[in-house]
Amino acid sequence: MITPVLPTYARADLEFERGEGPYLFTAKGERYLDFGAGIAVNALGHAHPALVKALTEQAQKVWHVSNIYRIPGQEKLARKLVDLTFADTVFFTNSGAEALECAIKMARRYHYAGGNPERNELITFEGAFHGRTLATISAGGNRKYMEGFGPDMPGFQHLPFGDMKALEAAIGPKTAGILIEPVQGEGGIRVLPGEQLRRIRALCDEAGILLVLDEVQTGFGRTGRLFAHELSGVTPDIMAVAKALGGGFPVGACLATEAAARGMTVGTHGSTYGGNPLAMAVAEAAVGMMAAPEFLAHVRAIGLKLRQKLAMLADRHPAIIESVRGEALMLGIRTHVPNTDLVQALRDEHLLTVGAGDNVVRLLPPLIIDESHLDEAVEKIERACTVLETQLAKTATAAQGAQ
Numbered sequence: 001m002i003t004p005v006l007p008t009y010a011r012a013d014l015e016f017e018r019g020e021g022p023y024l025f026t027a028k029g030e031r032y033l034d035f036g037a038g039i040a041v042n043a044l045g046h047a048h049p050a051l052v053k054a055l056t057e058q059a060q061k062v063w064h065v066s067n068i069y070r071i072p073g074q075e076k077l078a079r080k081l082v083d084l085t086f087a088d089t090v091f092f093t094n095s096g097a098e099a100l101e102c103a104i105k106m107a108r109r110y111h112y113a114g115g116n117p118e119r120n121e122l123i124t125f126e127g128a129f130h131g132r133t134l135a136t137i138s139a140g141g142n143r144k145y146m147e148g149f150g151p152d153m154p155g156f157q158h159l160p161f162g163d164m165k166a167l168e169a170a171i172g173p174k175t176a177g178i179l180i181e182p183v184q185g186e187g188g189i190r191v192l193p194g195e196q197l198r199r200i201r202a203l204c205d206e207a208g209i210l211l212v213l214d215e216v217q218t219g220f221g222r223t224g225r226l227f228a229h230e231l232s233g234v235t236p237d238i239m240a241v242a243k244a245l246g247g248g249f250p251v252g253a254c255l256a257t258e259a260a261a262r263g264m265t266v267g268t269h270g271s272t273y274g275g276n277p278l279a280m281a282v283a284e285a286a287v288g289m290m291a292a293p294e295f296l297a298h299v300r301a302i303g304l305k306l307r308q309k310l311a312m313l314a315d316r317h318p319a320i321i322e323s324v325r326g327e328a329l330m331l332g333i334r335t336h337v338p339n340t341d342l343v344q345a346l347r348d349e350h351l352l353t354v355g356a357g358d359n360v361v362r363l364l365p366p367l368i369i370d371e372s373h374l375d376e377a378v379e380k381i382e383r384a385c386t387v388l389e390t391q392l393a394k395t396a397t398a399a400q401g402a403q
Contacts (some may be wrong), residue, residue, distance in 0.1 A: 037365055177238075237260040321333055
């Protein structure tokens with residue numbers, strides 16, 4: 001099909017007309033169970049009534065005024081986020097990449113304001129994904145994303161994920177902070193152990209540098225806590241969030257302590273659309289639901305059940321599934337076959353998932369799923385594994401016949 005859309009995506013030949021809860025429907029009425037949730041965005045499922053109500057009510061009032069004026073919705077949502085977290089202040093953006101851009105600028109500006117402008121480098125980690133802007137792809141260090149867009153932006157030092165000795169040795173007079181995902185999403189659902197995150201927090205304190213967390217994918221209940229760093233009992237100085245924040249509406253935020261934000265004075269940063277009234281109305285409604293203790297308890301309970309069911313599948317299909325990893329409803333299946341084969345086989349069974357690095361298939365369902373959805377998903381995964389096992393057997397038989 002010839003399309004005027006820039007061909008930067010390897011899109012599946014699949015399109016959806018509407019969504020309801022954890023399901024998506026094609027124009028022909030085919031139903032798909034969505035365990036990708038727009039890559040961890042649709043945490044409350046599709047067309048959640050409370051979000052639809054918040055959006056339509058605000059749409060009849062005012063959509064956009066710009067940040068030249070005060071926006072009451074920003075004040076309301078910022079207060080809610082501050083009350084729920086370590087933060088004292090919030091800057092609203094349109095995306096996770098923009099939230100990370102703000103976080104990077106803030107970390108550098110912190111030291112500039114403190115009389116140490118030479119401290120402008122952030123330590124980051126291999127396998128990370130922080131966005132697609134020039135700064136954030138440089139921060140991630142993935143050569144695939146940098147190819148043809150060089151030179152790399154300076155100011156980032158990349159280390160092996162989880163190598164604490166390398167981290168301790170890397171901190172120097174130019175270091176502004178450490179930027180890390182508590183759980184790498186695109187990197188393959190690689191969980192940073194709690195003791196390592198606590199050690200990183202201690203290293204930052206000892207060196208007088210900032211801990212910057214990327215919780216764009218892990219935030220707002222995905223790991224069973226409102227934010228993944230809560231699992232380790234540490235708090236960052238700066239945190240970037242987005243994805244689930246708006247329940248599907250484009251919105252992100254950079255949260256920080258008052259001390260970490262000391263350099264972000266009038267005129268140092270801005271956004272035309274960031275924090276617009278529509279985004280604030282939807283996000284305020286979404287956060288109110290996702291922050292509820294009973295909501296988070298449900299995510300933990302249903303996530304544990306899914307993890308147990310996946311472990312049983314791994315036992316029954318060892319030729320396909322190598323291991324299962326992750327937290328709550330941020331889970332990854334590491335496969336023996338190419339992960340793209342399993343993603344396609346699951347799609348053929350009308351289960352939507354997302355690929356990741358390290359040959360992992362991500363399961364990122366809406367956080368509202370119940371046990372019936374788990375059972376449905378497990379049946380589909382079982383059938384997909386059986387199909388792939390049959391293909392492996394045919395390939396092996398053909399290979400033997402050719403000898």
